[in-house]
Amino acid sequence: MTEEMRWTLDALYDGFDGEAFRQDLKKCDVLTEKFSQWAKGNLTKEEVIRHPKEVLEEYITQKQELSRVTSALTQYAALVSSAETGHAAARGYLESVQKKTAVLAGVDTRLAACLTDLADLEGIIGQSSLLTEHRFFLTEIRRLGRYRLSEPEETVVAQLQVTGSRAWAKLHETLTAGLSVDIAWEGEQKSLPWTVVRNLAYDADPAVRQTAYQAELAAYGKVEEAAAACLNNIKGEVITLAAKRGYASPLEQALLESRMDGGILEALLGAVRDSLPSFRRYFRAKARMLGHGNSLPFYDIFAPVGSLAGRYSYREARDYIVRHFYSFSERMGALAEQAFDNRWIDAEPRRGKVGGAFCSNLHAIRESRILSNFDSSFNSVITLAHELGHAYHGLCLHQESALNSRYPMPIAETASTFCETIVTRAALRTAEPGEKLFILEKDLSAAAQVVVDIYSRFLFESELFRLRESRSLAVEELKELMLQAQKEAYGDGLDETRLHPYAWIAKPHYYNAARNYYNFPYTFGLLLALGLYAEYQKCGREFVPRYDALLAATGKNSLADVARIAGIDLYSGAFWRQSLSQVVENVEIFVKLSATGGQTAG
Ligand SMILES: [Zn+2]
Known part of the structure; x- marks a missing residue:
């Protein structure tokens, strides 16, 4: 492999032994100590009431400095460690910096x-450009601060949560990680890890998919009682704490932390239901293609359909992405090129590198780093476009203060999905019918997960919270729910007799x-990205500055205000x-393509 497929981190540091890293490590100690000492003497209710502007300005200045270092x-250590998981020094530094800053x-x-007790926060903010x-940032701390318990109570809660x-x-993680599945495999009875068996849902052989599903369901019997105890106790704790903190419900808490509210969620869910x-038409068409009559069994949700022969060299992937990013804007194309x-x-x-893909935006040096495992497939081209979308989001946030560049979960995947959409649409325009079927199906399958499956998870979690309020739920009840x-x-998209009653064990999000409700943010993210793409289709290049302004504002606004920048009303169905x-x-x-081109699929 050539050097061009490996990143360089020199812009950050030239190594753990280099002068720059060692100096920043020292600086981190000094600044942490300075910040906690300052807070002890100055971040008190009395001082804040006496000199609110000065104290808040000092807090922000120190916090920014510390945040840069x-x-x-931590990003440098994390990046080195992800590219070389056996790097002991990287892991060591990562832990020690995290420990140092935990006291903060x-x-x-x-x-x-202090902010909760401050009478005229708005007036004080108005006196200073730094505070403005x-x-x-400040009003959100105050808004969420209302739900904090007293300092000693918070300490006890944190200790008891351990x-x-x-x-x-x-325990849930240990149970699922260690779960072995007994399965008839290549003529003999074998015991395979749970994760391996779950991945067989993507296998091209229908018999493998079905066998894997049956074996997977049978395996949950071994851990169902313990997993139900985990779920009941976690949700029980969440309910108790949410009430103590003054939230109307765990859902209200999840919405507030996502910077949105019930009105937006209802508008979103209404459109989802519609x-x-x-x-369901898509699922039934897929079922027909796979020879299931008129409804799809759960185990064929991820079955591959159609094929894509095209392979891409890294260079070709680069040129393809750069070209289509330029079709959106100079800035986006230049980012990809860079x-x-x-x-x-x-x-x-x-070997020794983590799987999957991610993007890390390095606000301190105004750059990004992306890790992926490129295998020349169309999917891995799309993955690169996705991660570059995150980098573009980072680019739009570079001129913002570090404290204004953290955004909540529902908007985290918007920029990445948007770039994925640009490249997927471009591929669809030039694809042959067989390839088109493959690309469309992949796209629909992903959307169905984020819209339909996530909706089922939302319904499950809502019912779970409602019932758990008064009592624990038995395994049979959880399965039925x-x-x-x-x-x-x-609905009638899936075969009612072959669903997945144990999805509450399989998905870690519930634990x-x-x-909590770590589900609707995914739907929000996808649909916001698609809605923005529709705006782009309608307005063309005129949309570009609005899009950039929207991304730049994601760290310092409610979601409704972020969307308003692009002229979008999130309360509107x-x-x-x-x-x-x-x-x-x-x-x-x-549906049309599948009726004609489906014969060869399997
Ligand atoms: Zn992503």
Whole structure:
């Protein structure tokens, strides 16, 4: 493999032993100590009431300085470690910097307490340009600070969670990671890891997919009681804490932390419900292609359909992406060019490197780094476009303060999905019918996961929270709840007798006590990106500056205000329906193509 497929991190540091890294490490210690000492003497209710402007300005100045150093150090160690997982020094530095900065959580708790008691925050912000720049940052701390318990209470909660929800989550992880599945494999009875068997859902052989599904379902019996205990106890803790903190419900908490509200969620879910009949048409067409009559069994949801013979060299992938990014704007094209040509990307698959792909935006040096495992397939071209979308988001945030560049989960995948859409649409325009079927199906399958499957998870979690309020749920009830949710979401698209009653064990999201309803943000992200793409189709180049302004504002506004920058009203069902109408159109094309081109698929 050539050097051009490996990233260079020199712009960050020239190594752990280099002068620059060692100096920043020292600086991190000095600044952390300075910040906590300062907070002890100055970040008190009395001082904040006496000199609010000065104290808040000092907090922001120190926090920014510290944030530059700590993020550069941790990102560097994390990047080295992901490209070389056995790098002991990288892991060591990562842990030690995280430990050093953990003490700063106490400073933020103090700030929240001070801000909650401050009478005229708006008036104080208005007196200073630095504070005005950080208006959202400060008001959000105050807004969420209302739900914080007292400092000693928070400490006890954090300590008890180690043996509570976090321990239960750890147990769930251990159970699933260690779960072995007994399966008839190549003529003999074998015991395979659970993750390996779940991946067989993508196998080209229908018998393999079906056998894997049956074996997977049978295996859950071994852990169902323990997994149900994990889920009941985690959700029980969440309910207790949310009530103590003053949230109306765990859903209200999830919405507030996502910077949105129930009105937006209802508009989104209404459009989702309206789109379900179309998705069911897609599932039924796929079922017919695979010879299932008129409804798809759960185990064929991910079955490959059609094929794509085309292979891409890394150079070809580069040229393809750069060309289509330029079709959107100079700035986007130049970003992609810079990322490829200045070696921001580690695309070479090799031993000792983490799997999958990610993008890390390095605000400290105004650059990004992308890790992927490029295998010359069309999918891996799309993956690069996706990650470059994250880098573009980073580029738009570079001129913002570090404290204004953190955005919530629902908007995290918008820029990446947008770039994916640009490249996928371009590929669809030039594809042969057989390839078109493959690309469309891949796109619809992904959208169905984010819209239909996520909807079933939302329904399940809502019912779970409602019932858990008063009691624990038995394994049979959890299975029944999941089946009901899947029936309501998938309707006659899936075969009712072959669903997935154990999806609550398979998906780890339900077990994260800090992130409840970790489902609707995915739908929000996809549909916002599609809605923005529809706007782009309508307005052409005139849309570009609005898009850039929207991305630049993602770290310092509510989601409704972010969208308003591009002229979008998130409370309007019409906006979400317009996003979904693109999927609906693709379903119609797919249904037609599948009727003629489906014979060879399997
Ligand atoms: Zn992503």
